[in-house]
Amino acid sequence: MSEKKCDVKGCEEESYKTVPAELANKVFTFDAKATKVHLCREHYKKYKKETKKEREARRADWV
Incomplete structure (x- = not known):
């Protein structure tokens, strides 16, 4: 069984x-057709920092 690799180019x-590709595309560039992308620990940490306010806003809309 092959393990999934980080989808960030060169990683x-x-x-x-x-994570959702829609949000991840604001930080990194991915395949336009993808709906979800795989991130390694390092890139996930960067993704969380860069999208924190938007993710909080989305959660507030759900309530």
């Missing part, structure tokens, strides 16, 4: 989390 690390 060969093992996938840590899967």
Whole structure:
């Protein structure tokens, strides 16, 4: 069984989390057709920092 790899171009690390491509595209560039992308720990940490306010706003809309 092959492990998933980080989808960030040039990164060969093992996938840590899967996130929505719509938000991840604001930080990194991915395939336009993808709906979800795999990120390694390092890129996931950067994704969280860069999208924190938008993710909080989305959660507030759900309430």
